[in-house]
Amino acid sequence: MRTCAGCRTRDAQSALLRFAVRDEAPRLVPDPRRQFPGRGVSVHPRRACIVRAAKGGGFARSLRSQVAVDVEALCALIQSGYSARIEGLLMAALRKRAASLGSDATRAALRDGSARLVVLARDAAGRRGEVVSLAERDGLLVIEHGTKSQLGRLVGRDELGVFAILDERIASELATVVSLAQDLSEAE
Numbered sequence: 377m378r379t380c381a382g383c384r385t386r387d388a389q390s391a392l393l394r395f396a397v398r399d400e401a402p403r404l405v406p407d408p409r410r411q412f413p414g415r416g417v418s419v420h421p422r423r424a425c426i427v428r429a430a431k432g433g434g435f436a437r438s439l440r441s442q443v444a445v446d447v448e449a450l451c452a453l454i455q456s457g458y459s460a461r462i463e464g465l466l467m468a469a470l471r472k473r474a475a476s477l478g479s480d481a482t483r484a485a486l487r488d489g490s491a492r493l494v495v496l497a498r499d500a501a502g503r504r505g506e507v508v509s510l511a512e513r514d515g516l517l518v519i520e521h522g523t524k525s526q527l528g529r530l531v532g533r534d535e536l537g538v539f540a541i542l543d544e545r546i547a548s549e550l551a552t553v554v555s556l557a558q559d560l561s562e563a564e
């Protein structure tokens with residue numbers, strides 16, 4: 377159990393993100409693997425808690441030193457860590473061939489019940505509405521990630537608008553990271 381330096385609530389260590397001071401600057405950085413030496417500070421990975429820890433002096437108190445905290449830069453760093461994890465999980469699904477690529481294959485996977493989660497490019501058009509309503513009917517999560525050309529690059533195509541993840545574990549890890557990313561971007 378740790379106390380969040382923002383909202384002062386006690387919570388399980390796994391629910392809190394550790395921050396540590398790195399290098400000369402000094403600069404406060406997220407330390408999700410709790411690997412950086414020295415004094416750290418635990419804060420819920422939520423925008424509201426990070427803002428409170430910065431403005432209310434929670435970071436400075438826990439670190440026992442004054443450190444300039446740029447909330448926007450800190451949130452951007454955490455967010456890019458989440459993006460990298462999402463990308464890694466998508467790649468893992470593709471490597472395991474636990475993905476159905478394109479709208480026909482995705483709709484087939486939704487119909488036969490093998491889809492566990494649907495990934496949509498932000499600029500996907502076409503049969504987007506049909507895919508989303510099929511997924512929602514089965515209570516499956518639809519996540520938006522990247523553009524058609526960015527998703528295409530992952531699989532060696534020019535463009536990919538939609539694909540279904542078929543692996544249960546990868547889908548549940550993706551859902552966790554996506555919900556963390558949402559908590560972080562939500563306004564106070």
Ligand SMILES: [Zn+2]
Binds near residue numbers: 381384419
């Ligand atoms: Zn908190």
